Amino acid sequence: MKMNEATGKRRIKVLIAKPGLDGHDRGAKVLAHAFRDAGMEVLYTGLHKTIDEIVKISLEEDVDVIGMSIYSGAHLPLSKKLMEMLRDKNLTDKLVLIGGNIPHRDMETLKNYGVDGVFSSGSELDEIVKFINERVKKKNG
Amino acid sequence: MAKSKKEDIEEVVLESGIKVKPVYGPEDIKDLDYEREIGRPGEFPFTRGIHPLMYRQRPWTMRQYSGFGSAKETNQRFKWLLEQGQTALNVAFDLPTQLGLDSDDPRAEGEVGRVGMAMDTLKDLEEAFDGIPIDRISTSLTINPVASVMLAMYLVVAEKRGVPLDQIRGTTQNDILKEYVGRGTWIFPVEPSIRLIGDMVEFCSRNVPKFNPFSVCGYHIRESGATPVQEMAYAFEIAITYIQHVLDRGLDIDDFAGRVAFNFDIHGNLWEQVAKFRAGRRLWAKIMKERFGARDPRSMTLRMIAGGGGGGLTIEEPENNIVRGAYYALISALSGTQTMALCSYDEAYTIPSKKAALISLRTMQILADEMGLCDTVDPLAGSYYIEWLTGEMEKKIVECMEKVEEMGGMIKAVESGYIQREVSHQAYLYQKRVQSGEIPKIAVNKYVTGKIEDRDIEFHPFDSKVAEEQKRRLQEVKSSRDENKVSQALSELKQTAKTNENLMPCILNAVRCYATLGEITAVFKEVFGEFKEPVGI
Numbered sequence: 001m002k003m004n005e006a007t008g009k010r011r012i013k014v015l016i017a018k019p020g021l022d023g024h025d026r027g028a029k030v031l032a033h034a035f036r037d038a039g040m041e042v043l044y045t046g047l048h049k050t051i052d053e054i055v056k057i058s059l060e061e062d063v064d065v066i067g068m069s070i071y072s073g074a075h076l077p078l079s080k081k082l083m084e085m086l087r088d089k090n091l092t093d094k095l096v097l098i099g100g101n102i103p104h105r106d107m108e109t110l111k112n113y114g115v116d117g118v119f120s121s122g123s124e125l126d127e128i129v130k131f132i133n134e135r136v137k138k139k140n141g
Numbered sequence: 142m143a144k145s146k147k148e149d150i151e152e153v154v155l156e157s158g159i160k161v162k163p164v165y166g167p168e169d170i171k172d173l174d175y176e177r178e179i180g181r182p183g184e185f186p187f188t189r190g191i192h193p194l195m196y197r198q199r200p201w202t203m204r205q206y207s208g209f210g211s212a213k214e215t216n217q218r219f220k221w222l223l224e225q226g227q228t229a230l231n232v233a234f235d236l237p238t239q240l241g242l243d244s245d246d247p248r249a250e251g252e253v254g255r256v257g258m259a260m261d262t263l264k265d266l267e268e269a270f271d272g273i274p275i276d277r278i279s280t281s282l283t284i285n286p287v288a289s290v291m292l293a294m295y296l297v298v299a300e301k302r303g304v305p306l307d308q309i310r311g312t313t314q315n316d317i318l319k320e321y322v323g324r325g326t327w328i329f330p331v332e333p334s335i336r337l338i339g340d341m342v343e344f345c346s347r348n349v350p351k352f353n354p355f356s357v358c359g360y361h362i363r364e365s366g367a368t369p370v371q372e373m374a375y376a377f378e379i380a381i382t383y384i385q386h387v388l389d390r391g392l393d394i395d396d397f398a399g400r401v402a403f404n405f406d407i408h409g410n411l412w413e414q415v416a417k418f419r420a421g422r423r424l425w426a427k428i429m430k431e432r433f434g435a436r437d438p439r440s441m442t443l444r445m446i447a448g449g450g451g452g453g454l455t456i457e458e459p460e461n462n463i464v465r466g467a468y469y470a471l472i473s474a475l476s477g478t479q480t481m482a483l484c485s486y487d488e489a490y491t492i493p494s495k496k497a498a499l500i501s502l503r504t505m506q507i508l509a510d511e512m513g514l515c516d517t518v519d520p521l522a523g524s525y526y527i528e529w530l531t532g533e534m535e536k537k538i539v540e541c542m543e544k545v546e547e548m549g550g551m552i553k554a555v556e557s558g559y560i561q562r563e564v565s566h567q568a569y570l571y572q573k574r575v576q577s578g579e580i581p582k583i584a585v586n587k588y589v590t591g592k593i594e595d596r597d598i599e600f601h602p603f604d605s606k607v608a609e610e611q612k613r614r615l616q617e618v619k620s621s622r623d624e625n626k627v628s629q630a631l632s633e634l635k636q637t638a639k640t641n642e643n644l645m646p647c648i649l650n651a652v653r654c655y656a657t658l659g660e661i662t663a664v665f666k667e668v669f670g671e672f673k674e675p676v677g678i
Contacts, residue, residue: 021236021252023325026365029565030572032678046674047325048240050248072236074251122456122585124576 012040012136014065017054018047019082022072027099027121031067034125040065040132051081055089063094064136070100076109083114095135099123155413156571157370159533165525173528178423182477182518184438186426188419188531189519190477191442196515201473202480203505204229204281204446205498210607212268215258219273221495227502231281231482232269233257233492234291239326241287241662244611253608256492257283261615262655266294267301275299279310281356281446286328288315288355289337290661293648296349312353312402315341318379319358321555321672322564323365328662331552333669335386337644342387344645346397355383356402356446362560363406364452366568369417370534374541375560376403377425378551384433394433398440405445407469407476408453415521416530418447418476424535447478449501451488458584462486467504474514475521481505558675565678618655626654631664638668 014035016028025047032042043061045054058066066086070078079098086094095116102110102120110118116135119128153161162169173179180186183193192198205227207218219230234257237249243261244253253259260266270280275298284291292313299309317334320327327334341354359367359376367375380401387397405421407414425443429435449469454462466483473481483504485497493501508514521527548554555561574580581587630651637647651661 021240021242021248021326023236023320023323025325026323026565026568029678030366030569033566033569034572036678042678044676044678046676072252073255077251120456125572126576 012065012132013043013061013063014040014067014132015043015045015054015058015061015063017045017049017057017066017068019049019051019054019068019070019078020072020074021048022070022074023047024071024100025069027071028067028069031069031099031125031128034129035132038129038133051078051085054082055085055091058094059089059091064139065095065097065132067097067099070098070102073101075100075102076106079110079115080113087114093139095132095139097128097132099128155369155410157368157413157417157534157537159413159530159537161530165529167525169525169529170532173532178532179522179528185430185441186423187442188423189522191422191444191479193518195477195518196474196509197518200509200515201478201505202229202279202446203227203502204231204480204482205485205493205501206231206233206283206482207493207498209233209235209257209492210254210259210604211611212258212260212265214607215269216271216273218495219269222498222502223273223278225499225502226506229279229281229480230273232283234282234284235259236326238658239284239287241290241328241658241665243657243659244608244615246659250608253611254604259607259611260291260294261611261657261659262618263294263297263652264614264618264655266291266298270295270298275302276304276308279312281312281314283314285314285317285320285324285326286334286337287658287662288313289341289644289648290652290658292341292345292352292354293645293652297649297652306349307351309349310351312356313341314358314404315355316358316379316404318382318551318555319361319376321674322362322375322560324358324361327672327674329665329669330672331556333665334672335383335552337665338383339386339390340643340645342383342397342400343390343392343643345400346392350400353400353402354397356404357383358404360404360406360448360450362564363408364450366564366566366571368567369409369413370537370541371563371567372406373417373421373424373534374538374545375551376405377421377428377538378542378545378554381428381432382551388433394429394435395437395440398429398433398435399437399442401440401444403443403445405447406450406452407447407472408450408465411468411472411475412527412530413534414472415476416527416534418443418445418478419519419527419531420535420538422477423531424538444479446480446482447473447476448482449473449484451484454484454486454488455582455585457589459486461584462488463500463504466501467508470504470508471512471514474508477519556675558677561675562677615657619657622655627651627656627660630654630656631660634661635664635668638665 035042097117099119107118179188182190236252238260242249282291345352345354357376357380359372363372422443426441429441449466463486483501485493485501487497578586634647
């Protein structure tokens with residue numbers, strides 16, 4: 001567990017994940033920079049990961065947050081699979097965010113799958129950082 | 142363009158870090174030697190353009206990116222685009238195809254036919270080009286790590302129709318180094334990937350002389366966050382890497398350099414983009430002549446597609462993207478491009494609808510036929526500002542290239558993740574500057590009115606039946622082919638992959654007997670291994 005030097009508190013650990021075949025990683029990498037600047041510990045999976053691999057990494061690394069970035073249009077099946085696997089592995093304490101090219105009409109469906117936050121392209125970096133800080137604090141009681 | 146208060150006027154700094162004065166005059170270009178640094182169009186150093194008459198002789202080629210779903214659907218869209226006056230084709234493939242996976246591979250699930258057409262065997266390409274005169278149009282195949290297989294398929298389509306290979310015109314994108322930096326469709330490690338490119342260059346220079354075996358893409362590097370200077374510098378370093386590889390095989394520079402093509406991005410400041418291309422042409426000519434000893438003037442020319450980039454478009458008020466696209470097309474024409482493509486107004490969120498694709502095409506046609514952009518070559522030449530800025534951009538591009546060369550060249554800079562980190566860092570800085578309002582984006586951080594939720598947009602429908610149908614077709618092909626021939630072709634391919642021999646003849650053989658893209662890729666993976674992505678941010 002790494003501590004934040006300034007505050008002495010445990011640093012929030014975030015896994016940024018790129019599932020599937022889509023190679024658009026600009027958004028994922030920009031967020032990695034933003035989260036690190038906000039004092040979080042950031043891991044990036046790299047491209048072309050399966051949901052199994054992403055769940056495995058989040059388990060091994062004991063992350064607080066999983067942020068999955070999807071631009072190919074396959075966000076619904078991929079997110080559904082992620083949430084099912086997290087439930088199977090009893091990893092429901094993870095905060096799950098979905099980002100990328102997400103049409104507004106799919107946001108409700110994603111939330112119904114159990115996704116905590118959906119941030120489509122154009123979301124403010126600060127807004128996402130704030131969301132993580134508040135929600136992780138709440139989850140950790 | 143950044144602006145900050147300084148005395149009573151705002152300071153203007155371009156994305157590439159160049160400060161712009163309010164007024165330019167003769168004193169700013171007093172050292173500029175017209176004959177040596179600018180010259181006539183079509184003559185070294187080609188600053189003004191690569192042809193003496195440019196668009197007076199022939200307007201730019203108009204080539205919109207298209208292709209989706211099945212081969213049949215793609216074939217219909219191609220025919221429709223050609224009927225509307227488009228002059229060349231650019232084929233979009235789905236992600237499984239781009240990554241060498243067959244449609245029935247478990248990793249392809251949910252992706253078959255989604256962002257382009259699914260291509261498993263020669264059969265699919267035969268159907269996609271059915272009734273399309275491949276002896277007369279030029280075709281761009283947007284494919285990278287498995288470009289060699291796609292080229293083979295395209296050539297076999299020609300062969301079966303009796304079209305001589307020396308009449309085949311087109312381009313395979315085939316720029317693997319930029320895939321590691323942005324876009325992300327890579328499979329094999331760097332060295333064997335470059336060997337495949339070399340095999341294609343060698344094969345084409347002997348057998349398909351009108352085909353461009355690779356097109357170096359500054360475009361995707363810029364889309365991933367690079368500045369215009371980095372876009373040009375990294376593209377040149379990539380091109381130099383491929384060229385050096387081919388020279389090391391013993392080919393003469395003038396045997397293939399005339400077929401080196403580039404793909405660049407347009408968005409951002411108008412003047413900076415125009416200067417980028419003029420500087421790029423001049424610098425490339427010098428590199429080819431002075432560094433590589435090219436003698437044929439054609440080898441010294443920077444031939445390019447310069448397209449309106451998706452990076453400048455916004456999901457907010459998407460109709461504004463039609464206007465942005467028109468300005469990007471104007472920039473492209475003022476920059477002397479050979480081929481133009483525009484991201485459609487709905488491309489920030491979906492595959493272009495038919496309506497959006499037509500508006501993009503009409504934008505280019507209006508510019509060519511109504512606005513006088515074809516009247517005279519390089520009309521901005523001689524402007525104090527443009528000539529000064531062209532010089533500044535050239536200096537910056539050279540500096541940026543020197544950094545890469547000090548690290549030992551592009552292969553090392555990509556394997557170590559240096560370029561990826563530089564580009565993603567730049568993307569982050571850009572995003573912060575947009576969010577702070579320092580870089581204005583209309584309806585995003587300035588004049589914001591409607592809510593994003595209010596947008597009314599037409600999405601490209603995704604039909605899961607396409608995948609089922611594609612899998613069925615694949616099974617059909619597999620059950621009707623001669624399995625002995627296929628396994629023999631694949632085993633020959635494997636043996637040859639282990640040597641230094643050119644792989645193209647073996648790939649062509651495998652394709653002829655309907656070996657699948659996935660089967661051929663699996664052979665390469667077995668021999669070459671897979672790329673290990675540096676994931677440090």
